[in-house]
Amino acid sequence: MDDQDENDAKGVGQNLVPFGQFIKIDTSRRMQGFDNGNSLAYDAYDDRNKTKKFIAIISGVEVLPRWSATAMYDNLNDTSFLRLVGSGVIRWPADGRQKYVFMYQSGAGEPLVDAKGNANMHWRHPEVTALLITPMARMLKEMKEKNFIHGSIRAQNIFYGSADKTKPIVLGDPLAVFPHSTQKSVYLTIDRALAEPYGRGVGSIADDIYAFGVSLVEILRKHNHLAQMSDEEILIRKMESGTYSTLIGSERFQATFLELLRGVLHDDAASRWTVDDIHAWLDGARMNPPAMKARKKANRPITVGGHKHLHRDTLALDMRNNPDEVVKIVENGELGQWIQKSMNNKNLYDEYQRVVERVNSLGSIHENKDYLACQMALVMFPQLPITFKGRTFTYDGLGAMFAQAVMGNENLDYFRQVLVLNIPDFAVATSRVGQNDLMLQVKVFESCRSALRSQKAGMGLEKCLYLLCKSAPCLSAKLKNFFVYGDASALLSYETMCKSGKEHALLLDRHAMAFFSVHIPGAMDKCVHDLNSSDKNRQVAGNLRFFALMQKHAKGKPMPEIANVMLGSLKGLYKRFNNLEMRKRIEEGVTDAAKKGDLAGMSAILDDEMSIRRDNKAFEIAKKQFQILQSEYDQYNRKLSDKKSYGVVNGKDAAAIVAWTISTAITFMTVMAFLSGYKVF
Amino acid sequence: MAKKGKKTAKTKKAKAGKLSAKGRLLLIVGILLGVVFLPTSTLLFIGLLPTIASFLFSIRGKGPRTSTVFAMNVAGCVPFVIKLWSGGNDFDAAVEIVTNPRYMSVIYTAAAFGYMIDWVVTGIVSSYLYQRGVSRMKAIKNSQQNLVKNWGANVAGGLQSQYEDSDDKKKPQKDKADQ
Incomplete structure (x- = not known):
């Protein structure tokens, strides 16, 4: 699908962008309902049969589309997933740049909830179960089995299966944007909601289950009592009262749904219902959703960020943004005393001491105040994302945030510091990921540090970026339009x-x-x-x-x-x-x-190594031959320089031979003449 | 080492100034023979004067080779020695021969012919050898040029610059071709 240049040459109309051999994307016909953040959806059709319709979602480099996950998505068989018919690069006429397009089969109805959050669903209890919860549970199960994270489950991205609303729902696009980056804060677990959009990480199936729970609330509720609240207020209430209480409020839901919602909206990922739990619930099993763990309250408050804190989680929140105050309460021992005496938590105190030791080993506590605040906040509330020097991200969200920084030409030294100080390693260690995932993540961070130690091309910060963010396309400045x-x-x-x-x-x-x-x-x-x-x-x-x-x-x-x-x-x-x-x-x-x-x-x-080797060998022989000839030449040159004496010795030898030959002949003839009686003189 | 040095110096001195024992013996035998065969030795002494002169005055490597002059000088003397021996073989007969200008001119002409052979043959042979050397040098240069032609100036090693210079002369043409 990458032969966009050939297609450009085919002279397709101004509003039509070719995709592959037969599909045309009509840029004049938007399909807003299928937009995913800044990835916009357009109508597309098969040129051979114009009734064959498609939805084309166009993603620029900046939204980090999940090109690397297309094969995995294609492998999902459930009919409630939007069927991907193709993906690849096209040249987008509006800006002349290459974009990644995800081509889905059309046929889904309108979204269950409109862009303003108003549900227009009139399904009754059995229909909700059969047409919404059951297919969603099936999809979650398949995603879990095939290790695929959706990251875009929200009420606005769930569609009726058909125009007459009688078919099971269809779940919208998960690929056109980085997971969770376009989710509203309310759909995100507390830790991911605190992080920057591209620092939220890929997450796990538990995050999709949570988002499904929030979507269900949005779809089923009659009134939106959170409409007047800001994202931050909702988040604080979630932390204080839990997501379930925050979202349900005074809304009346069927008791059976409440059981499901309590399970899937649990704030503790480890206690949240799993896919199997949802299926058991669908099968009619009576399940007791785990109760929210009571937050331990301190005997006396500690003041950070102008707030008096009695709970370690809210204290951690304020610590992240007030490193100077953290330095102060660590230096005067107030925080240590508060943990030991007011919280009476020995394990937490041990962790606290370990952090203080680690920061002291780096040098002055004042010079490393950001690191101290970051580590201390994670110790106080391990579910929090990492906050370092004002930026917040999860350990698996560092890569996407890094990619955004590269695209925004930001100073990248921040990411070098994060990696060199082992900040994400500490965060992943305090998180509750499995041993295998933990080892894999730590290995990636270790590879990054190894790349940072090298100045060679292909290493350094650039390599860290691509190691951390596998879905980042090549961000070379040379390839900015590609x-x-x-x-x-x-x-x-x-x-x-x-x-x-x-x-x-x-x-x-x-x-x-x-x-x-x-x-x-x-x-x-x-x-x-x-x-x-x-x-x-x-x-x-x-x-x-x-x-x-x-x-x-x-x-x-x-x-x-x-x-x-x-x-x-x-x-x-x-x-x-x-x-x-x-x-x-x-x-x-x-x-x-x-x-x-x-x-x-x-x-x-x-x-051709063989040819090169043979040539070198022959060249060495030729060089030696040249030297031998040269030394012979030099000898001749030296001897011939005295033309008068050259060959004289040989000449005199030859003359002597000639003279002796003549002399012998004369003597012989004389003797013979004498013997024969002939008198010479 | 010092001993060895002394020994070598002594040998050189002996060679330069004094005859060896063997040489002395030969000289004595020669003088005795000369006295015993006085007519022949008189004739030969006078007849071989060109050879003696050649021996005494030739500088090493230069001038005629004594053996060449000697060969022809001897050839000139032989008929008169036979004449002496076939005659009285006395001192007077020897004096008669050496005082006869015709005989002596024959002997000395033969010796002169020896000088001439030395001069002519040496000249011809040395010229021939010189030309052969020049031809060989040309052949070597040709072989080297062929090597450079096949392998480039690098094959010349330390002499690369000489051959690069010759390449440089071709360069402007190449650049023009590129343009």
Whole structure:
């Protein structure tokens, strides 16, 4: 679905954006009911059969759409999920940027609750159970089994199964935005509601069960007694009285529903009803929802943030925003005394001391006041999200918040501090996640710290971002108009970029390297050594090899533009081959491959280790031969420099031989003449 | 070491100034033979004067080689030695030969011919060898050029710059082609 450029060329009408081969998105026909936050829904249809309708939800990079979860969502079989027919990248005509589109099959009715929160449902008790709660319970069960977190369960995102409202509900889109980022505060558990929208994390199925409970209240209630309250007021009331009491208020619900609501709206995730509990309730089992645990009250109050606190949870809330006061009450021992004497909690005091020791080990308590306040708040109320230097997030929400900061060009040193100070590790340790999840999370944070220790390209803060936020597309500044989330999309994006003719062969920057080292580690590992080299030629070789591996991996189409850009920078690489004839052959081979857009072919020719080894060996022999010839030449040069004496010795030897030969002949003839009686003189 | 040095110095001194025992013995035998065969030795002494002159005046490596002159000088003397021996073989006969200008000119012409052989043959052979050396140098240069042609200037190692210079001369043409 990534061949947007080809589709652009097809000359589709101004209001129609092609998706794939046959689907057209009509940008003039909005479907507001299916919007998910800033991801807007549009009408779409099959070009071959215009009665075949779809809902296209368009997501920009900034909302961190869950492209990595599409396969998992596609695997969900329940008919009450909106059926995903496709997903991929399109070029959005309004801003000329690439967007990620989720294409759902149309057919769902209107939402159960309108945008203003007014329910327009007239189902009676059995219908509510059969058409709303039962399919929802089924979906929750399947999501739990397939480890999928929805993150967008809310009354406005639940639709009638058909226009006549006689079919089971359909649950709206979960993929177009980061989980929980578009949820209203009321749909979120206390910890996630306190966090920034993108710092809320992915959460667990317990969060979806909670959101289902809130949705049920919104759908079933006759009056909205919370309408006049702000999100903060609702949150404080939730903390003080519990979600169930806050939401139900004086509203009258059927007793059976109250039992379900009490179970699913429990504030303690561990005590909240599970999917199995909901199914047991549907099967008619009489269940006693766990009662809210009583909050332990201190004997005397402690003042922080201008409030007198008798409970550790509200104290923790104020501690987060008043680090100076936390330093003061820690230094004068007031907090320690309050925990020991007023709360009479030895375990809490031990935790308190451990935090004080940890902060002291870092240096001055004043210099580390933010860290102290953050850690102390977590100790006082472990369910709280992390609050450090005014920003609040859950341990699994750090990545998305980090991605937002990168997109907003914020100072990223904050995230380095968070990781170096092990802040999320402490939060995950105090949370109630399972041992496996805890180990996985800690491993991720440890990998981040390891990446931070390295200055190499593909490491550093950039790598931390992609390790922490798996659904972040590549946020390289070079790719700001593109949505790069994998090898195929990367190749197409770089191919488009290279068409401009302004690019050079070093296409991969630090962000891109970090992104690919997380998402295509196999390919990046084979190139990272060259990419980090100070030699430009090796960097070019690394770039070419990486794109070749991506092309091979994606079984992609020819990439003539990338190949052309690469070709322009390969002169230095040809010099790896010493034999000039071979170099010429290589150059010709690479040029031919480049013309075909065959990056893999180009790389294979240049990276042929056997040829390089053979060439080097032959070159060494040639060098030795040259030296031998040179020393012979120097000898001749030295001897021939004195032309008068050169060869004289040999000449005189030859003259002596000639003279002795003549002399012998004369002597012999004389003797013979004498013997034969001939008189010479 | 010091002992060895002294020994070497002594040997050199002996060689330069004094004859060895063997040499002395030969000299004595030669003088005795010269006295015993006085007519022949007179003839040969006078006849071989060019060889003696060549021996005494030739500087090492320069001038005619004594053996070449000697060979031709001997060839010039042989007929007269035979003549002496076939005649009276007395001192007067020897004096008669050495005082005969015709005979002596024959002997000395032969010796001069020896000088000429030395001069001509040495010249021809050394020229030939010089030309052969020059040709070999050219062949070496050609082989090296071929190596550079096949492998580039790097093959020359320390002499790379010489060959790069020759490459540089070609460069402007290449740049023009690129443009």
